[in-house]
Amino acid sequence: MFKWFDERLELKKFKEKFLSKTFPTHPTFLIGEIALFSFITLVVTGIFLGLLYEPSTKMVSLFGAMVPAAYASVVRIDLLPMGMLIRRIHHWSAMIMIAAILAHLMRVYFTSAYRNPREINWFVGLGLFGISLFAAFTGYLLPYSNFSVTATSIGYYIAKSVPWIGNWISTLLFAGDFPSNATVPRFFFLHVMFIPFLLVSLIVLHMVILVKQKHTEPAVNRTKKESQNGKRLIGIPIWPEQAIISIAFYFFLLFVIVLIATYIPLNPIESYGPPAAGTPVMRPDWYFLIVYGFLKLIPGDLSFSIFGGKITPETIGGVIFPTFLILVFALIPLLDRAKQPQHYISNPLHRPFMTALGITGGVFLTMLIVSGYIDVLKIAPKTMILYVVLATAAAGAVSYSLLRVYNRNKNGGKNV
Amino acid sequence: MVNEPGKTPDTMDKKGITRRKFILGTILVAIAGALGSLFSLLKVLAPSKKGSGYVSTISPGDVLVYATGSKIGMEIKASSMNAGDAELVYPKGKSSNPANLVQVIKLSEQDFKAPTNVQLTDKGFVAYSAICTHLGCTVSWVKNQNSPDASYTECFCHNSIFNPSRGDLVEGGPAPIPLAQIGVRVNNDDTLSFTSDFTGPIGPQV
Numbered sequence: 062m063f064k065w066f067d068e069r070l071e072l073k074k075f076k077e078k079f080l081s082k083t084f085p086t087h088p089t090f091l092i093g094e095i096a097l098f099s100f101i102t103l104v105v106t107g108i109f110l111g112l113l114y115e116p117s118t119k120m121v122s123l124f125g126a127m128v129p130a131a132y133a134s135v136v137r138i139d140l141l142p143m144g145m146l147i148r149r150i151h152h153w154s155a156m157i158m159i160a161a162i163l164a165h166l167m168r169v170y171f172t173s174a175y176r177n178p179r180e181i182n183w184f185v186g187l188g189l190f191g192i193s194l195f196a197a198f199t200g201y202l203l204p205y206s207n208f209s210v211t212a213t214s215i216g217y218y219i220a221k222s223v224p225w226i227g228n229w230i231s232t233l234l235f236a237g238d239f240p241s242n243a244t245v246p247r248f249f250f251l252h253v254m255f256i257p258f259l260l261v262s263l264i265v266l267h268m269v270i271l272v273k274q275k276h277t278e279p280a281v282n283r284t285k286k287e288s289q290n291g292k293r294l295i296g297i298p299i300w301p302e303q304a305i306i307s308i309a310f311y312f313f314l315l316f317v318i319v320l321i322a323t324y325i326p327l328n329p330i331e332s333y334g335p336p337a338a339g340t341p342v343m344r345p346d347w348y349f350l351i352v353y354g355f356l357k358l359i360p361g362d363l364s365f366s367i368f369g370g371k372i373t374p375e376t377i378g379g380v381i382f383p384t385f386l387i388l389v390f391a392l393i394p395l396l397d398r399a400k401q402p403q404h405y406i407s408n409p410l411h412r413p414f415m416t417a418l419g420i421t422g423g424v425f426l427t428m429l430i431v432s433g434y435i436d437v438l439k440i441a442p443k444t445m446i447l448y449v450v451l452a453t454a455a456a457g458a459v460s461y462s463l464l465r466v467y468n469r470n471k472n473g474g475k476n477v
Numbered sequence: 478m479v480n481e482p483g484k485t486p487d488t489m490d491k492k493g494i495t496r497r498k499f500i501l502g503t504i505l506v507a508i509a510g511a512l513g514s515l516f517s518l519l520k521v522l523a524p525s526k527k528g529s530g531y532v533s534t535i536s537p538g539d540v541l542v543y544a545t546g547s548k549i550g551m552e553i554k555a556s557s558m559n560a561g562d563a564e565l566v567y568p569k570g571k572s573s574n575p576a577n578l579v580q581v582i583k584l585s586e587q588d589f590k591a592p593t594n595v596q597l598t599d600k601g602f603v604a605y606s607a608i609c610t611h612l613g614c615t616v617s618w619v620k621n622q623n624s625p626d627a628s629y630t631e632c633f634c635h636n637s638i639f640n641p642s643r644g645d646l647v648e649g650g651p652a653p654i655p656l657a658q659i660g661v662r663v664n665n666d667d668t669l670s671f672t673s674d675f676t677g678p679i680g681p682q683v
Contacts, residue, residue, distance in 0.1 A: 132497040211614055215634065218612045222683040233523035240575075243524075338565050338578055338607075340615040342633045357635045361611065361653040364682075373683055374651050375612060436636045442650065 077161035080300035083277040083293065089172075091310060093165040098311045102318060106151040107253065113138050116249035118205060127191075131205035131245055135330055143400045149322035155197055156327075157318060159348045160192050170393065170419050172406035174277045175448040179403075180394040182270045187390055189263050192256060192404065194348060199252040201345075202245060206330035210240055211340050213248075219379030224370025240336070277406045323368035344433060354432030356384055358442050358449070389422075413464035417457055425449065531576035531608055531680030535659065539568030541604075541669040544578060555602065555663045558583040561625020563633060563641075564620035565607055568671060576679060579659060580607040580616060581669065582641045588626050592644040597660035597673055604661040604671070605630070605645045606679040610651040611637050613681040630656070653682045 067073055084090075115134035116461075138146040166186065169175050175183040202213040220231040232451040236243035241313040275294055282295045297303050333341050345353050356378040364373040396417060409416040428449040431438075435445050541553045546567040553566060563582040571577050581604045589595050594605065606617050614634035621627040629641040629648070637650030645656040660673030 211634065215612045215614070218681045218683050221681075227683070229523055233519065236522070238525045338567075338575075338615055340617065340633060342617075353635070356612075356651060359651055361637070361647055361651045364653060371683075374653065375683055377652075436633075468484075 075105075076300065081298045082272060083296040083298055084173065084303045085276050085282065085294060085296035087279045089168045090276065091306075092161060092168050093290060094307060095161035096165055096309060097156050097264065097372075099154045099316050099318070100264070101311075102154040103151060103158065103316060104257065105154065106147050106154065107257075109147050110138060110151060111253050113141075113144075114203065114249075116203070116246045118240075118245050126335075129205045131203065132335045135204040135206075144390070146252050146319075146322060149325075149327050150201075150318055151326075152327045153318050153322045155200065156346060156348075157314075159190075159193055160199065162186075162193060162350075165422070166190065166390075167419070171409040171416060172277070173397070173403070173412065173415065174406050175394045176399040176403045177399065177401070179277070179393075180275055182267060183272070183394050184391065185263055185267050185270065187387065189260065189267065191387065192259050192263065196256045196260065197346065197348070198258065199248045202248045203252060204328070204330045205245060205336065206328075206333040207221055207339075207341055208328065208333040208343055210336040210346060211343060213244070213472065214239055219375055222371075222373050222375040222432035223380050224367070224376060248319060275404070277404060280405045281406065283405050347430065350430040350433040351426050352379060352383060354429040354435075357435060358429075358432050358446050360442070410464065410467060413461055413468060415463055420460040421453055421457035425453040428452050510549055520630075531613075532574075532635065533576040533581075533606075533675055533679060534571055535568045535577050535674065536671075537660070537672050537673045537674075539571065539580070540664075541566040541581060541671070542565075542569045542572075543660070544572065552668045553581070554667045555600070555669055556667055558602075559625070560585050560601060561620055561628045563628070565611045565615065565629070565670075566604075576608065578607040578615060579604050579671075580618065580656075581661060582618070582630075585644055588642040590643050592607070592646070593642065594644070594658055594660075594676060597658055597676070599662045599672075602661050602663060602669060604642060605639070605641065605656040606659065606675055607656070608680050609634065609637060609652060610654050610656060610678075610682050611635055611650070611678070612683075628656050668673050 063072070113134060117130040117131045119132050120127045121130045122137060128136075135148070138148060169183065169186070198213075198216055201216075202209045217231055217235055220234055221227045223230055232238070232258075234247075235241075236247040276296075278294065285295055295304075297416045333343075337429075344350065356375065359374040359378050361374055363377065364371065366372070389413070409419075432445050432449065435442060440448070543549050543551055544567045550572070552569065552576050553564060558564065558581075560666060561581055563580055565583050566579050567577050568579075579603060583590055584601050584603065586598075588601075588602045589598060589603070597603070601622055608614075609616050609632035610635060611632060616630050616632045616637075616639065619629055619631050621629075626642065628641075630641055630645060631637065632639075632650070632652065635651050637652035638648045639645040639652070639656055640648045647653075654677070657675040657677035657679050659671060659675050662670055662672045664670055
């Protein structure tokens with residue numbers, strides 16, 4: 062049978078040309094795969110959920126109570142054998158996917174794998190990160206529980222707070238005002254068709270660029286090659302080695318996700334109930350805590366007008382701050398340039414400034430996540446702002462000086 | 478045109494409209510036209526329905542009914558509330574408009590300080606909009622069991638804190654303005670009813 066296919070598809074040629082491509086090996090090179098594999102799990106569980114979900118806010122009877130059809134359909138999914146498990150796997154995969162994207166981004170940053178010629182893939186990766194957050198946000202609304210409506214409402218007012226064009230953006234995104242009956246169908250389409258389409262396209266682009274440019278190599282490969290006078294990539298071929306590692310890794314990841322999903326509940330919509338007058342005590346999923354914490358810290362009286370556009374604390378925390386973060390990330394390969402193409406990853410310890418900058422940024426964002434819990438920690442917003450500033454400054458100063466000292470000692474007192 | 482070696486007909490004459498320029502121009506015009514015609518779609522996708530934001534439909538005389546809990550929709554009795562209690566309420570028959578959601582609070586009468594409008598309170602009952610002025614969550618009541626008058630209103634979304642005895646002034650958190658007060662009165666049959674409209678803007682101030 063192989064022969065029959067080979068005659069028509071030239072499989073042997075394909076194997077020689079594509080499947081024999083070499084992949085350099087390093088444990089951290091598998092982080093991106095976690096994101097990719099979580100996405101595959103999301104698609105598979107998403108198809109199951111999509112077949113049973115009803116994107117409508119029409120009121121229907123569920124066990125004698127009148128609730129929105131979307132909420133009722135998710136409660137029915139939860140009651141199916143394994144239904145709640147599939148929903149939790151879906152939600153946990155989303156959390157893990159975004160964590161993996163961030164970890165992958167950190168790996169690329171600290172090893173400076175974003176430099177010439179890989180800037181384009183850095184931008185594509187940032188796009189994937191942003192669109193994944195958007196996918197998560199549109200997914201919040203779909204169960205149409207009290208939590209869903211509150212979370213989406215906050216997003217609605219943040220979109221509305223964009224100066225000048227806020228009303229237009231919010232009506233375009235939410236199909237009118239929120240809450241209204243039009244938002245759920247629109248978010249359903251965005252969540253199951255439009256955003257996955259964008260994600261798949263960008264993932265393919267990410268992979269094609271990776272294959273075209275070849276993966277960066279661990280620095281030890283340089284010395285290995287010099288001793289062997291070789292020029293080719295050192296690593297393992299896609300088929301069979303890399304593929305077998307990946308398959309095993311995927312099923313291990315799936316096992317971990319199912320284990321977590323089995324024992325740790327997530328988004329229990331039955332306990333939030335359908336939309337009601339009261340707001341539940343709630344916090345967004347971890348990746349939105351950064352913006353959530355920032356929103357808690359900004360004083361409420363910080364609003365002003367500029368050229369007829371109104372800048373409110375929500376504009377600063379929900380629009381300007383995230384845009385600023387994305388810009389900073391996008392600027393990294395433009396500022397830290399390399400004239401010659403770089404094909405080996407660098408040791409973060411040898412790059413004091415960039416590594417210290419990364420640590421400082423990481424501490425700053427972590428402190429904002431902590432700010433999301435000031436009500437639990439009983440810290441006043443003003444005190445917390447002080448803590449954020451102090452921790453960030455301390456992280457920068459300490460990490461930079463330590464790295465400088467490390468490098469000085471290593472180079473026998475010579476400054477690098 | 479004569480073909481010279483190494484030159485194509487396009488590149489021979491750099492002046493004027495060459496075939497290459499013409500084709501390029503046509504493509505650009507076609508793309509611009511196609512994209513421009515799609516602009517009208519954006520208008521369709523973003524309905525221009527105005528009336529965004531919260532517009533209350535409460536009128537004086539509306540009776541207060543429970544908005545949450547097991548007694549949802551039932552008239553609230555003044556005698557059922559003690560100092561330090563608060564309830565989320567709607568005007569009877571107008572629960573479909575979220576802008577009508579109000580928090581009615583019972584305090585001691587001597588507790589009210591400026592800028593509370595004392596004219597709009599009755600026998601220690603005071604009412605404020607329950608829609609947080611920050612991002613539109615419903616506010617909650619944090620009851621202090623030991624000293625009921627030290628209870629306060631908090632929005633659990635981003636921890637804005639409002640002082641009910643001082644006109645719901647913002648005492649902490651990101652809310653930009655106080656929750657607007659609304660007049661409330663105890664009737665002879667122990668029910669409560671509204672006596673005025675909101676004293677200020679309600680809903681998120683974006």
